[in-house]
Amino acid sequence: MKKCLALFLLICTLTGCSPKSEEPKELTFEEKVLLLIQECIDDYNTSIAADSIIHQIDTPPLPISIGTIPQIEKLSELKPVEDDHSNAEFIGTLKINEYQMVFHLYSACDSFWQCGEASFQIDTTTIRPDSPTFTSTKAILDELLAVDREAFGYLYGIGVDLVPEESTAHPGYYEVLNTVNIENPTSINQIKEYVETVFDKEFILQFYPEVFESESPIYIEDNGKLYSIENAPSITDEQNYNTSLIINTQETEDKILVDIVTSYGDTIDPELKRIEISKTENGYRLAGLY
Structure with missing residues (x-):
């Protein structure tokens, strides 16, 4: 009997009659969405991934009061949202x-961060304006x-x-007369020194190569004179961090983390923002600023 069974298996192997594995079933859109959102949550819950994520543009870190995000097992655990403007x-x-953690997915791709966005919102009616708890932090933020x-x-x-006249030595550039805070600047270092009275040096350094060292820099220093390209007169943005509506803070030896919301005029945006302050x-x- 054993010999017959062995012979049968050998014949099946040689003739290809062994059972064939089924083709992998293609996932539905909803199944792909679930996997992508689970990936997003896992990334936020992994410190190394989270540190990388928050340095992507417009990607906020976890709110200060949240340690981890509960993982979901099915898409029905989320509340669907319809937005005609998205x-x-x-x-x-x-x-x-x-x-509320809000997930936006613009397609079903290989990674959440390729085709999705995450954000956090708070019920603004629960925020106490000008809370005495955050008085000192508000003062620091107002100044900066x-x-x-x-x-x-x-x-x-x-x-x-x-x-008014374009430089003949440096076409496209104009000699700098002054700024509100720097009278008759003659060097790039003066611009850097002023900017670094507002921004942490490690943070602002990322912009220096483009501004000072690129093929078409914003500033050129030559023979004791400072030149700049002609640029827009000001930065305008109706959105402002509302320092009266600080949500939470966390202080360490060298930093203060601030969860805050922004305002458009009298309208409060419920989406949480994060400001980091260096000591x-x-x-x-x-x-x-996230």
Whole structure:
């Protein structure tokens, strides 16, 4: 009997009559969406991945009061959202304490961060305006945010007074007369020194290669004179960090993390933002805006 069975298996092997594996079933759109959102949650819950994620443009970190995000097992655990102003193929929210985590997926691709966005929203009616808990943080932010756009503008030649005549030695550039804070600047270092009174040096350094060292830099220094391209007169943005509506803070030895919302005029945006403030030997500096 054993010999007969062995012979049968050998014949099946040689003739190809062994059972064939089924072709993998193609996932539905909903199944792909579930996998992508699970990937997003796993990334946020893994510290190394989260550190990388929050440095992507417009990607917020976890709210200060949230340690981890509960993983979902099925798509029905999310509340679907319809938004006529969005071209996302799927929008869903996950309630986490007082927050809503919002997932936007614009297609079903190989990785959530290739075709999706995540954000956190809070019920603004639960926020206590001008909470005494955050009085000192508000004062620090008010001082820094009063000059951050102006300082960042200077970095790109915005709001800088230039002589009317174009430089013959450097076509396309104009000699810098002054800025509001720097009278008759003659060197790139003066621009850097002023900008670094507002922004943490490690943070602002990422912009220096483009501004000072690229093939077409914003500034050129030559023979004791500073030249700049002619740029827009100012940075305008109706959205402002509302320092009266700080949600939460976390302080470490060298940083203050601030969860906050923004306002468009009298309209409060419920989407959470994160501001990082560095403590330096020369005072407080903005170290990150998400």
